[in-house]
Amino acid sequence: MSAINSLANIRIVLIQTSHPGNIGSAARAMKTMGLSELYLVNPKSFPDEQANTMSSSATDILENVVVVESLQGALIDCRLVVGTSARHERSLAWDILEPRECAEQLVKQAQTAKVAVVFGRESSGLTNDELALCHHLVHIPTNPDYSSLNLASAVQILSYECRLALLTRLDGAANKVSGEDITEEVVTADAMESYYKHLELAMIESKFLDPENPKHLMTRLRRLYGRVNLTPSELNILRGMLSSFLKIKK
């Protein structure tokens, strides 16, 4: 039963969408797969007649859209945040997932918490600051000679994979009722942000990080801790340790 509801915990976040028609098509794509929660970060035009037209009859999703001004605002209560990327972010050695394994993780975490899949602008995708807020990236494999995947099509594919992952999970659960793997509690994105601030401060104070020349240090640490899925008690240890290090001075 909770597995069914897990799709309701998967939030689709669209950043600065230029074409309102894409918002409508994305809503339709979501609904065909059983997703329902849509957040828009600074859309160019919303509400918009074009969005309604393209949504077919997925108007309930459009009526419940939450419009926010920053990506952070869309992620506050999310435990897992996945950014979609058209490129392989090789230079930063991001942890890049295939849609299938990404969907498995989303559906798993969504059984007990909100999770988000973030889609960037039609033309230019996600900025580095936005990427930094993501725990993982997902890349939909496309034709290297023509990777111009429409925004709503990308939403369609990832929503489809989430539905498949759910069905697979339900199948598995039905086949072996007993051994449901207990999802361990994981800290929220918000708590992680506070930790990163604490960490950055500590590194600046100890002169390990030069704010004038940060050298991707925070990005790399975000990536490292982003893939650990820290439990609240582990985060407490890390923060306590940081505080004690900073007190050495006194």
Add this chain to the structure above:
Amino acid sequence: MSAINSLANIRIVLIQTSHPGNIGSAARAMKTMGLSELYLVNPKSFPDEQANTMSSSATDILENVVVVESLQGALIDCRLVVGTSARHERSLAWDILEPRECAEQLVKQAQTAKVAVVFGRESSGLTNDELALCHHLVHIPTNPDYSSLNLASAVQILSYECRLALLTRLDGAANKVSGEDITEEVVTADAMESYYKHLELAMIESKFLDPENPKHLMTRLRRLYGRVNLTPSELNILRGMLSSFLKIKK
């Protein structure tokens, strides 16, 4: 190499499409996944400006479209024909495939022959006469309360599954020789042990860890860092950070 060409042998057939925009969107969806052969059976309007617009720059596919007057005409040279169905055609006891297994069969057969995936009308799907020409049906799992999958979205999902099936096949064939999934270097157990010693020392010095009453702190940190699979450069950052924290004192 022949596996690459197999996508070129997968023909998409659209029957009596009402909205020319859908033809353009379908062409774009196909091209993003590396498919190229599009047949139209009695389209309402083609060529059409709306199709060009929606194709983005997949115009080469539209220029090479073959328009025919009957489904039979679109299937003459095909070894395997799969029809898409929004419903489960239970009454007919059809052999209904999941998109994934369907794509595997298509890609496999397409290595040596033409194969086709047939999409029915936007409103009413395939007629019984058309179904009779199909060897299998494929059903994309959708929300039972809202299965209104857009035509181009259905083309997108099946094309995507074909691309995945091809990549899986290539992976298997090359035994993962090629560079898509570069397994990142992970530090040795030895290096991790040195890090844990360093960490323990730092925690004792900062009085965060009381050697008389360690409270499983090291065990918990080992468990945390043990599951991250640190890369050597990440370990360098962590050790550099520790050293700088310890120097705050001076």
